[in-house]
Amino acid sequence: xxxxxxxxxxxxxxxxxxxxxxxxxxxxxxxxxxxxxxxxxxxxxxxxxxxxxxxxxxxxxxxxxxxxxxxxxxxxxxxxxxxxxxxxxxxxxxxxxxxxxxxxxxxxxxxxxxxxxxxxxxxxxxxxxxxxxxxxxxxxxxxxxxxxxxxxxxxxxxxxxxxxxxxxxxxxxxxxxxxxxxxxxxxxxxxxxxxxxxxxxxxxxxxxxxxxxxxxxxxxxxxxxxxxxxxxxxxxxxxxxxxxxxxxxxxxxxxxxxxxxxxxxxxxxxxxxxxxxxxxxxxxxxxxxxxxxxxxxxxxxxxxxxxxxxxxxxxx
Amino acid sequence: xxxxxxxxxxxxxxxxxxxxxxxxxxxxxxxxxxxxxxxxxxxxxxxxxxxxxxxxxxxxxxxxxxxxxxxxxxxxxxxxxxxxxxxxxxxxxxxxxxxxxxxxxxxxxxxxxxxxxxxxxxxxxxxxxxxxxxxxxxxxxxxxxxxxxxxxxxxxxxxxxxxxxxxxxxxxxxxxxxxxxxxxxxxxxxxxxxxxxxxxxxxxxxxxxxxxxxxxxxxxxxxxxxxxxxxxxxxxxxxxxxxxxxxxxxxxxxxxxxxxxxxxxxxxxxxxxxxxxxxxxxxxxxxxxxxxxxxxxxxxxxxxxxxxxxxxxxxxxxxxxxxxxxxxxxxxxxxxxxxxxxxxxxxxxxxxxxxxxxxxxxxxxxxxxxxxxxxxxxxxxxxxxxxxxxxxxxxxxxxxxxxxxxxxxxxxxxxxxxxxxxxxxxxxxxxxxxxxxxxxxxxxxxxxxxxxxxxxxxxxxxxxxxxxxxxxxxxxxxxxxxxxxxxxxxxxxxxxxxxxxxxxxxxxxxxxxxxxxxxxxxxxxxxxxxxxxxxxxxxxxxxxxxxxxxxxxxxxxxxxxxxxxxxxxxxxxxxxxxxxxxxxxxxxxxxxxxxxxxx
Ligand code: SF4
Numbered sequence: 001x002x003x004x005x006x007x008x009x010x011x012x013x014x015x016x017x018x019x020x021x022x023x024x025x026x027x028x029x030x031x032x033x034x035x036x037x038x039x040x041x042x043x044x045x046x047x048x049x050x051x052x053x054x055x056x057x058x059x060x061x062x063x064x065x066x067x068x069x070x071x072x073x074x075x076x077x078x079x080x081x082x083x084x085x086x087x088x089x090x091x092x093x094x095x096x097x098x099x100x101x102x103x104x105x106x107x108x109x110x111x112x113x114x115x116x117x118x119x120x121x122x123x124x125x126x127x128x129x130x131x132x133x134x135x136x137x138x139x140x141x142x143x144x145x146x147x148x149x150x151x152x153x154x155x156x157x158x159x160x161x162x163x164x165x166x167x168x169x170x171x172x173x174x175x176x177x178x179x180x181x182x183x184x185x186x187x188x189x190x191x192x193x194x195x196x197x198x199x200x201x202x203x204x205x206x207x208x209x210x211x212x213x214x215x216x217x218x219x220x221x222x223x224x225x226x227x228x229x230x231x232x233x234x235x236x237x238x239x240x241x242x243x244x245x246x247x248x249x250x251x252x253x254x255x256x257x258x259x260x261x262x263x264x265x266x267x268x269x270x271x272x273x274x275x276x277x278x279x280x281x282x283x284x285x286x287x288x289x290x291x292x293x294x295x296x297x298x299x300x301x302x303x304x305x306x307x308x309x310x311x312x313x314x315x316x
Numbered sequence: 317x318x319x320x321x322x323x324x325x326x327x328x329x330x331x332x333x334x335x336x337x338x339x340x341x342x343x344x345x346x347x348x349x350x351x352x353x354x355x356x357x358x359x360x361x362x363x364x365x366x367x368x369x370x371x372x373x374x375x376x377x378x379x380x381x382x383x384x385x386x387x388x389x390x391x392x393x394x395x396x397x398x399x400x401x402x403x404x405x406x407x408x409x410x411x412x413x414x415x416x417x418x419x420x421x422x423x424x425x426x427x428x429x430x431x432x433x434x435x436x437x438x439x440x441x442x443x444x445x446x447x448x449x450x451x452x453x454x455x456x457x458x459x460x461x462x463x464x465x466x467x468x469x470x471x472x473x474x475x476x477x478x479x480x481x482x483x484x485x486x487x488x489x490x491x492x493x494x495x496x497x498x499x500x501x502x503x504x505x506x507x508x509x510x511x512x513x514x515x516x517x518x519x520x521x522x523x524x525x526x527x528x529x530x531x532x533x534x535x536x537x538x539x540x541x542x543x544x545x546x547x548x549x550x551x552x553x554x555x556x557x558x559x560x561x562x563x564x565x566x567x568x569x570x571x572x573x574x575x576x577x578x579x580x581x582x583x584x585x586x587x588x589x590x591x592x593x594x595x596x597x598x599x600x601x602x603x604x605x606x607x608x609x610x611x612x613x614x615x616x617x618x619x620x621x622x623x624x625x626x627x628x629x630x631x632x633x634x635x636x637x638x639x640x641x642x643x644x645x646x647x648x649x650x651x652x653x654x655x656x657x658x659x660x661x662x663x664x665x666x667x668x669x670x671x672x673x674x675x676x677x678x679x680x681x682x683x684x685x686x687x688x689x690x691x692x693x694x695x696x697x698x699x700x701x702x703x704x705x706x707x708x709x710x711x712x713x714x715x716x717x718x719x720x721x722x723x724x725x726x727x728x729x730x731x732x733x734x735x736x737x738x739x740x741x742x743x744x745x746x747x748x749x750x751x752x753x754x755x756x757x758x759x760x761x762x763x764x765x766x767x768x769x770x771x772x773x774x775x776x777x778x779x780x781x782x783x784x785x786x787x788x789x790x791x792x793x794x795x796x797x798x799x800x801x802x803x804x805x806x807x808x809x810x811x812x813x814x815x816x817x818x819x820x821x822x823x824x825x826x827x828x829x830x831x832x833x834x835x836x837x838x839x840x841x842x843x844x845x846x847x848x849x850x851x852x853x854x855x856x857x858x859x860x861x862x863x864x865x866x867x868x869x870x871x872x873x874x875x876x877x878x879x880x881x882x883x884x885x886x887x888x889x890x891x892x893x894x895x896x897x898x899x900x901x902x903x904x905x906x907x908x909x910x911x912x913x914x915x
Contacts, residue, residue: 220404
């Protein structure tokens with residue numbers, strides 16, 4: 001098994017490197033002078049020269065990439081063009097803000113979605129099951145910003161006025177303002193849950209029909225044991241991949257949600273950076289989001305491998 | 317007497333939902349302590365549904381509609397759910413058909429055995445240690461290791477035979493009074509099957525448990541059962557002591573079923589039952605067997621025959637009990653002198669999958685107009701060999717000659733003529749036919765590719781179907797409108813349509829019922845006799861070999877360990893493996909099917 005995990009990690013690194021090449025090509029290596037493109041026509045010659053020096057635009061492409069990569073690997077990401085702060089320092093609080101939001105969403109969405117899916121499977125073909133199926137279908141079909149807007153309409157502006165429509169916290173860490181976090185989190189939860197619910201239901205239905213669950217019942221085990229020991233563990237395996245995909249999606253989906261709620265995280269930072277043509281920030285964020293994606297998927301792979309006794313015992 | 321009745325079933329009826337079709341109906345059974353009841357029937361007869369109902373369980377989409385199942389004095393169908401749960405595993409236990417799918421893949425076998433004890437009524441009595449001891453004890457009883465290392469294994473780390481022993485241990489661990497065994501040896505090779513059967517017999521005796529042994533295989537049931545109940549179309553059509561039923565079956569269906577079992581000595585002809593069992597949704601009124609029964613008359617179709625007690629304890633549902641057909645002596649096969657020029661020769665063939673060698677040094681000759689059987693158990697490499705011959709497994713060393721001319725290894729590099737002359741019939745008729753094509757299109761497919769445009773396609777189809785003993789009007793049907801036996805005949809017709817010289821049949825009867833299997837074998841014999849077709853018949857069933865082939869090659873672990881004329885190999889086997897195969901196969905010669913029993 002360790003060989004397999006090692007292989008996956010290696011593969012993850014290769015993909016990350018490939019992403020770095022793409023990011024570099026898409027931002028800095030475009031035809032023409034990147035510095036001029038960023039600063040626009042009426043840039044002063046001094047600023048142009050300073051930027052060209054920072055981006056190493058004078059060097060051949062390969063050397064540029066090498067220098068950029070070396071900088072990235074040593075966490076020396078250069079300075080933001082918009083506000084002059086080192087990129088690391090500028091992004092650190094935003095990254096942690098986004099991580100907080102994503103973590104809360106993930107921690108709520110995963111168990112709730114699994115439970116709803118399993119419950120729906122146990123009530124197969126009854127009213128509850130049909131209702132769940134319909135609701136998840138509708139939620140899955142709606143884009144997440146629509147869900148967000150509807151939530152805002154219900155809870156903030158239109159009907160109930162119980163929650164703030166946009167994030168308007170002052171100084172300090174975001175978790176000090178729980179009420180402000182509710183709507184963004186809820187939107188994310190509703191965006192990722194439907195797929196997990198549907199997958200869990202399907203997996204659970206299949207497992208409940210399996211012969212080993214029938215055998216467990218015929219052995220006279222209490223229904224509790226049948227479900228918790230025999231059914232659920234076998235159903236979660238295949239769902240782990242979907243959970244990972246959904247959590248990885250959070251890394252990108254958060255951009256839209258943060259923009260909608262003006263939440264000070266990487267999403268908003270990315271939108272601002274694009275508006276300002278803040279090249280170092282865009283590069284750093286793209287790599288970061290891609291890296292997150294890869295790490296989450298890697299974790300899911302490893303969990304999936306570890307959960308499969310065939311793979312686990314083969315290693316010994 | 318009544319104190320010794322372990323199982324008493326009365327008026328049991330199980331229906332499908334929501335169709336209300338009767339899957340099992342009017343079933344009455346009684347079973348005394350220590351007795352084993354053999355429940356025999358073809359697929360779709362309702363035998364598994366009945367078996368599950370004995371534990372008050374109904375599969376999804378079915379429901380137990382009425383009747384009683386009294387086990388040790390308590391009617392499971394009226395007990396509260398919690399009581400039923402307690403009775404399962406401790407009063408009545410179940411041994412499933414395929415342990416590979418009935419053991420939970422994610423749990424250690426120790427856990428799965430131990431949990432049968434936990435939660436029992438006497439929870440306090442079973443301390444952790446005692447439970448552990450009981451697990452070890454029952455493992456020893458089924459002849460498995462009782463080491464901690466073994467107990468910690470997962471199901472996938474065991475062989476098929478070991479998994480089945482675990483399933484048996486699981487059933488006996490709670491010391492039940494009644495065990496329901498649902499085809500527990502299907503899919504096991506003969507040697508393992510014999511060991512499992514012995515274990516079951518010993519365990520039942522040791523525990524004084526009664527058993528209900530469900531199977532489609534008369535030969536297996538005959539060796540283990542004290543009483544027999546034959547099911548057809550959801551009803552028990554004949555029931556009695558095993559001795560009485562096997563000596564003188566009184567229901568035509570039972571008799572035909574016995575005659576369909578291949579005779580290991582090949583003296584009696586194996587005769588199939590024409591037609592197939594009706595589905596629960598379309599059962600005819602009156603006797604359900606009437607469409608296939610040669611004794612049927614009008615009153616059979618008019619009403620359901622009531623059970624008649626022909627002798628004490630021997631009941632039959634037939635209006636004319638006791639006039640079954642007699643066994644016929646087998647028509648001898650075409651003489652297999654091997655004198656004909658060889659159609660196919662395999663020389664020094666070795667093949668591998670990745671790094672594992674699956675075949676080595678194979679030498680095989682198929683003489684024109686004769687049948688060579690390739691006998692081997694699962695994993696012996698027999699399918700790889702047949703796939704190599706037909707060009708589907710091109711990674712091999714050695715030579716394959718067709719009429720003395722070397723064939724290219726891969727099918728794509730063979731000429732159309734070569735491909736046409738060697739045709740292949742696959743094991744599973746449910747997967748081998750494209751469900752979106754009609755029989756006509758299926759049969760014409762290879763013809764168009766291999767023979768180009770044909771003048772009269774309808775004649776080709778008609779002719780091919782006729783040679784495979786299929787009605788011409790089936791041409792417009794889709795595969796899912798056909799029974800398993802019909803599908804396999806379509807697959808054969810498809811192969812015949814191109815006019816091959818050699819037909820390779822890969823386990824083509826293994827997924828079919830005995831009665832259908834026999835009629836396919838009849839068909840193959842006919843093709844060989846009438847059309848001079850050469851056959852390579854790949855099988856694990858030694859009794860079939862004797863009834864069909866002139867030559868046999870026995871394959872073990874990728875090597876041919878013995879080959880020669882069937883007569884010689886069966887009477888004086890040279891190799892110990894061949895001998896063990898012959899010895900482990902149930903020698904099924906019920907008095908009724910013996911040729912000398914009459915006249
Ligand atoms: S009742 Fe009639 S049709 Fe049915 S088995 Fe007897 S003779 Fe045949």
